[in-house]
Amino acid sequence: MNLKKRSEVATENTWDLSDLYESDAKWEEDFAALAKMLEPLLKLQGVLSESLNNLIHCFEIEDQIDRAITKVYTYAHLKSDQDLGNADYQAMQDRIKSKYVEISSQLAWILPEILSIPDSTIMQYFNDPKLGVWKRLLENYMRRKAHTLSPEEERLLAMAAEPMSGASKTFSMLSNADLKFPDVKDDSGNKAPLTSGNFIRFLESKNRDVRKGAFEAMYDTYSGLGNTFASTLDSNVRKQVFYARARKHESALQASLFEDNVQQEVYDGLIAAVHAELPSFYKYVDVRKRALGVDSLDMYDMYVPLVKDLELEVPFEQAREWVVASVQPLGTDYAKIVEQAFDERWIDRYENEGKRSGAYSSGCYDSRPYVLMNYQNNLNSVFTLAHELGHSMHSYLSIKNQPHAYSQYKIFVAEVASTLNEGLLFHYLMNNSTDEQLKTYLVNHKCDEFKGTVYRQTMFAEFEKKIHDIVEQGGALTKETLSQAYHELNKLYYGDQVQADQRIQYEWARIPHFYYNFYVYKYATGLSAAEAFLKRIRSGHPGALEGYLGFLGSGCTKDPLDLLAIAGVDLRKPDVVQDGLSQFAEYVDELGKRI
Numbered sequence: 001m002n003l004k005k006r007s008e009v010a011t012e013n014t015w016d017l018s019d020l021y022e023s024d025a026k027w028e029e030d031f032a033a034l035a036k037m038l039e040p041l042l043k044l045q046g047v048l049s050e051s052l053n054n055l056i057h058c059f060e061i062e063d064q065i066d067r068a069i070t071k072v073y074t075y076a077h078l079k080s081d082q083d084l085g086n087a088d089y090q091a092m093q094d095r096i097k098s099k100y101v102e103i104s105s106q107l108a109w110i111l112p113e114i115l116s117i118p119d120s121t122i123m124q125y126f127n128d129p130k131l132g133v134w135k136r137l138l139e140n141y142m143r144r145k146a147h148t149l150s151p152e153e154e155r156l157l158a159m160a161a162e163p164m165s166g167a168s169k170t171f172s173m174l175s176n177a178d179l180k181f182p183d184v185k186d187d188s189g190n191k192a193p194l195t196s197g198n199f200i201r202f203l204e205s206k207n208r209d210v211r212k213g214a215f216e217a218m219y220d221t222y223s224g225l226g227n228t229f230a231s232t233l234d235s236n237v238r239k240q241v242f243y244a245r246a247r248k249h250e251s252a253l254q255a256s257l258f259e260d261n262v263q264q265e266v267y268d269g270l271i272a273a274v275h276a277e278l279p280s281f282y283k284y285v286d287v288r289k290r291a292l293g294v295d296s297l298d299m300y301d302m303y304v305p306l307v308k309d310l311e312l313e314v315p316f317e318q319a320r321e322w323v324v325a326s327v328q329p330l331g332t333d334y335a336k337i338v339e340q341a342f343d344e345r346w347i348d349r350y351e352n353e354g355k356r357s358g359a360y361s362s363g364c365y366d367s368r369p370y371v372l373m374n375y376q377n378n379l380n381s382v383f384t385l386a387h388e389l390g391h392s393m394h395s396y397l398s399i400k401n402q403p404h405a406y407s408q409y410k411i412f413v414a415e416v417a418s419t420l421n422e423g424l425l426f427h428y429l430m431n432n433s434t435d436e437q438l439k440t441y442l443v444n445h446k447c448d449e450f451k452g453t454v455y456r457q458t459m460f461a462e463f464e465k466k467i468h469d470i471v472e473q474g475g476a477l478t479k480e481t482l483s484q485a486y487h488e489l490n491k492l493y494y495g496d497q498v499q500a501d502q503r504i505q506y507e508w509a510r511i512p513h514f515y516y517n518f519y520v521y522k523y524a525t526g527l528s529a530a531e532a533f534l535k536r537i538r539s540g541h542p543g544a545l546e547g548y549l550g551f552l553g554s555g556c557t558k559d560p561l562d563l564l565a566i567a568g569v570d571l572r573k574p575d576v577v578q579d580g581l582s583q584f585a586e587y588v589d590e591l592g593k594r595i
């Protein structure tokens with residue numbers, strides 16, 4: 001298929017960025033104005049701590065600057081993503097990025113000056129009604145005080161950031177550029193190149209020899225460089241431990257959780273809840289084994305689809321109809337805004353030459369919450385559309401209901417709205433279709449979602465915790481220690497029925513997420529929270545819908561766990577994850593009956 005050039009794409013299939021800027025010339029005007037915005041702020045340097053008025057003035061200007069930069073950046077990045085080959089927009093994006101770095105460094109004095117204000121004065125400020133909307137912002141600054149060092153020490157830490165990033169850069173260069181894999185056999189028996197990018201495609205092959213061949217080639221290659229990968233991971237873990245200790249956190253895990261103000265009980269509770277529900281996962285593994293008709297299941301049998309390819313053409317207009325119909329349980333107002341997303345062209349629909357791959361939702365306080373997609377006429381794309389619109393609706397409602405400073409929701413809760421909308425689409429299609437093959441596909445899709453998002457990510461989260469513990473207790477991460485730890489976890493999570501090829505012990509070496517500093521557990525808690533909201537809303541639990549919509553409109557006005565708890569889903573209690581996993585158990589039973 002020949003892809004259209006960006007200039008050939010019909011306007012109605014593209015996003016309308018004109019509410020951001022009517023023209024590039026207008027963008028240039030705002031870009032040029034950024035430098036001037038700094039001037040009144042620089043006058044506050046050295047006198048910031050003198051009065052509450054000065055402090056409030058500082059917060060106001062900083063907020064305006066942040067809002068303006070984000071607007072300028074959003075336009076450049078969206079324009080650039082619609083055609084990465086367009087050098088003009090690339091250049092605009094580069095310019096705003098360096099401008100951002102420049103402005104940030106010019107504002108670096110603010111934090112230490114605020115932290116130098118005596119505690120007694122801060123207490124007076126907190127009791128002064130003049131502080132108004134800025135109270136939470138000041139609280140956030142104060143929360144950091146115990147973990148912020150002297151300006152001179154902070155300067156050293158900032159200088160160390162670049163050299164400290166070497167391990168993850170080396171990992172990325174090795175696995176994305178330099179690492180070469182041997183050719184493997186494809187479905188037609190021909191030799192084919194194996195890459196990190198196409199590995200999963202081989203594992204999805206119906207031909208077991210193809211899966212096995214790719215699996216062996218992949219892990220033999222990683223094992224061959226096992227000492228090198230152990231060294232990059234070891235260095236990266238040491239980096240996190242170093243920063244945690246430097247900033248006086250109890251552990252690297254605590255330092256990471258501090259960002260979202262999440263208590264470690266939530267992290268540990270997730271792992272414990274998943275352990276308790278491993279039997280449901282073993283059941284799923286059993287269904288898989290039966291469906292594939294193999295005597296013993298191996299790790300290279302985990303990705304091959306259990307359900308025949310669904311030959312269902314879903315044009316975009318049909319997807320729109322389904323997505324709008326599926327969100328009706330969230331109320332007519334919500335559904336109307338989703339309609340608006342289509343009518344006002346928030347969505348950039350199809351692939352074109354040079355367009356960024358994948359899908360995302362992005363925007364700013366002064367724009368619509370746009371969606372970039374590469375829509376294909378299939379059911380997977382409909383789920384992606386529902387997912388991204390979930391993000392966009394979350395942004396839309398938070399922006400509508402909150403001042404700029406509190407409109408941006410935290411990553412910790414980001415996947416709740418998107419996953420919930422996928423769940424609504426799932427139930428809508430299950431309830432309104434008579435096509436049994438489609439339903440089997442959907443149930444399998446749901447099981448895969450839990451498998452990939454809750455079980456696998458929790459296993460990753462447990463591994464991450466374990467390897468940081470080893471380093472914090474004075475140990476070292478070698479190829480052997482890492483592989484042994486990984487192998488044990490893999491055995492625990494997949495159970496005795498899987499006769500795992502020993503090579504799976506090297507999987508840790510290829511997972512980029514282990515360089516993301518305790519990030520992956522948020523996928524698992526996000527899906528669990530979404531399932532809990534979904535259940536409450538669908539069963540008509542009193543106040544459930546109001547609570548959920550309130551959460552969507554609350555941005556970052558409180559800590560993420562508090563926002564969820566107020567809306568009725570308290571992740572500090574183990575039953576949220578437990579309930580989600582009981583739901584999974586039901587889907588597994590259903591899948592077992594269907595295949």
Ligand SMILES: [Zn+2]
Binds near residue numbers: 387414418
């Ligand atoms: Zn998402």
